[in-house]
Amino acid sequence: MANHSIVFDKVTKRFPKADKPSVNEVSLQIEEGSFVTILGASGCGKTTLLKMVNRIYEPTSGRIFVEGEDVATVPVTQLRRKIGYVIQQVGLFPHMTIEENIATVPRILGWDNKQIDERIDELLELVHLPPKDFRKRYPRQLSGGQQQRVGLARAMAGNPAIMLMDEPFGAIDAITRASLQDELIQIQRRLHKTILFVTHDIEEALKLGDKIVIMNNGEIQQYDTPFHIITQPANAFVSRLVHSEDVLKRLSVMKAESVMTEIEGTVHPNEIRVSKEENCKTILMHILKSEHDSVIVEDGNQTPVGRVTLAHLKIHEALSQSLSAS
Amino acid sequence: MEVAAKAFQYIWENQERFLTAVQVHLTISVTALLVSLLVCIPLGIVCAKSQKIAATVMNSINTFRVIPSLAILVIILPILGTGFVPALVALILLACPPILINTYLGFRGIDPAVIEAASGMGMDERQILRKVEFPLAMPLVIAGGRTAAVEVIASATLAAFIGGGGLGTFIVNGLGMYNFPMLLVGAVPVAILAILSEVCFAGIERWVTRYQRD
Ligand SMILES: Nc1ncnc2c1ncn2[C@@H]1O[C@H](COP(=O)(O)OP(=O)(O)OP(=O)(O)O)[C@@H](O)[C@H]1O
């Protein structure tokens, strides 16, 4: 269990007076440092599942382990101080400035003032809000998207290894949302947090998750990588949910790494270069715009490691289509 | 003008009596207000957290509220007799409803998301109360105190009727003797005290709501 950050063991939650459980016998293992999205229709139990991790709700039966410890045995406040929590409604403290909001957990943890001060600047930079401009403002003087960023910064302030996020980008326009998603992906790459991220937006779940939990009626339908969810949906529900007939959506969850082949022949100086992590939808766009039918894939040190051609994309696309059809 | 001059002359000639009256008036008002704050703020918080208690308390308060202040003084009379203490009790009864109701509304009105965020970050109940709920409910609590204070200062005048002393004594005597200047000696300082208390509370209110302005 060493490298499992969060483990659900047959967890059931039935609210008083409810006729059926909101979360039913869920078992799930979240690897340390992974970004897991929880996807499902409204009322399927996503929030309930999430809130049992930091004991805002107590399970009716079953156990949850965080970093190997049964959460029921850890004092609630202590547990929560090491888990970052971002709620859908943001919930910034309206009577506190942005810096005071962010300082909340570090103060509870008893950090010294200088350390807190540096932490506030660091976090505001991280979420692209210039500290000079924003530290002394009150939440109501910020736009919705800026408030969400502060919410994120505040949740990360105590440097928790685990983050729980409940539709954090729910009420935001598409453009701001996309940029917040990109920021979150980068933050995750850099800081290796374990993130549980609830959403009911399929694109968002596919884009952000290393793995996706698909829920329906309080039960897990599939827990897998975006690629497998799209290409091998576990059942009719999943397949309907991700309606796999969309070519571009399928391409967008394939990474360059998984499609590329060895470089044969010479590399043209003006052949476009992409990173291993780049998705195939973007690669297709590059190819359509360029004079070449291929792109070069590089690793982190800008060393070419492979090539993706239009023909590869066609083959993989056809393959995944036939997989999902079967 | 002549009336005002006579009133001043009366104060000049009865300085000690006047100052004592002001002092008694202030003491009885401030004591009544403080006691009400100390009792009603905690009670209001308890109500805000428990619907059951809230229903009972709020209903009785609302019934009680329709009784005019003079009537309360008169009702107190046969129970507690005359003097400072019965007058104080009556004033406390008057000051409680606005403070209690506003405290209740102030704590009930806090966005539950804010509380969830606070507890989700690992604040314990006391920290949430002190750092989040109190500051957020404060503007309404203060507004309740403001209403109560003016009501108490004005009604303390009536305390003279049951022998509580204070500035009301001049008014009662002035009325009884058809002495208009003496009536002013009581009435004008009461008006000034009421205005001062308004100004004071307005200042506190501005201070606790500073985060709502740009
Ligand atoms: N406090 C509660 N008391 C009783 N029932 C509840 C409570 N919270 C949630 N439920 C019920 O549990 C089920 C799952 O709710 P939950 O909030 O987990 O859904 P969700 O997947 O997060 O939905 P959404 O996408 O709309 O936020 C729903 O049927 C809901 O009515």
Ligand SMILES: [Mg+2]
């Ligand atoms: Mg939810």
